[in-house]
Amino acid sequence: MTSAEFVKPSRKQRVRTLWISDVHLGTRDCQAEHLSQFLKGYHADKVYLVGDIIDGWKLRGGMYWPQAHTNVIRRLLTMAKRGTEVIYVTGNHDEFLRRYSKLILGNIQLVDEAIHVTADGRHLLVIHGDQFDVITRYHRWLAFLGDSAYEFTLTLNRWLNHWRARYGYGYWSLSAYLKHKVKTAVSFISDFEEAIAHEVTKRELHGVVCGHIHHAEIRKVGEVDYLNCGDWVESCTALIEHWDGSIELYRLADAQAKAALLKAEMVAG
Structure with a gap:
């Protein structure tokens, strides 16, 4: 059994909305198997x-x-065929798609940003977030340099989780752990959150759903609801809106731990 198969939902859960970001298909560090398994577990309107x-x-x-x-x-594509509205918001790594913004193909839309209205009436800006990253926006060469160092950390992360899976342990992100410990990274995340929250306030919206910095979070930044999807190369996280408008942060590591506990209880019982 692979680690991706470790958490296998027994049936699809019906939810209102799913948000995922920073999958980075086309890279060796993309956790595609985990993401496919996650998507199989849900039927979402959007x-x-x-x-x-x-x-x-x-x-x-x-x-x-x-x-x-x-x-x-x-x-x-299967989800779109079955009635799910799929809205692709472009980012900086897939910026080649920005020339095709506003393209609509059946249930699939391509946009640079969107406004989502939750079931409880909140208006949320949905945007990747690279527009609020000073390094990416004004110092592109630094972004590429940082990307190389980050890639090295992800390589270590990949090998670590290969051996963890072989010995029956769940997914754990070394790179996400280091991000929490390095002061400059913590400062960068805080600056990013403040910048994007300022834009939301200026637009008189209730909150924002974004990605880009690979740091999943649900919290208040002033009066703004700040929600970050995280990623599927480090943390394997997503946001889920339920039918009452509440939004949950999904973490693969937590789901695996819960499944392992249930399995242990069943064996013990």
Whole structure:
């Protein structure tokens, strides 16, 4: 049994909305199997792909596209065919799609940003967030330099989780752990959150759903509801809106831990 199969929902859960971001299909660190398994567990009215779903930066340097990455695309297309509205919000790694913004293909829309109205009436800006990252926006060469160092950390992360899976342990993100410990990273995240919250306030909206910084979070920034999807290369996280408008942060590691506990209780019982 692979670690992706470790948490297998018994039936699809009906939810109002799913948000995922920063999948980075086309890279070796994309957790495509985990994402496919997650998507199989839900029937949603809407799915927002909040940027960096396909990594155009990496694909320019050479083609890497295993079957697991195709399976993610097929799963999303199947959801759209069955009535789910799929809204692809462009990011900086898939910025090549921005020239096709406002394209509509059946239940699939391509946009640079969107406004989502929750079941409880909140108006949320849905945007990738690279527009509020000073390094990405004004110092592109620094972004590429940082991307290389980050890639090295993800390589360590991949090997660590390979051996964890072999010995029966669940997924754990080394790179996400380091991000919490490095002061400059913590400061960068805080600056990003403040910048994007300021824009939401200026637009007189209730909150924002974003990605980009690979740091999943639900919290208040002043009066703004700040919700970050996280990613599917480090943390394997998503946002889920239920029918009452409440939004839950899904973490693969928590889901695996819960499944392991239930299994242990069943064996003990």
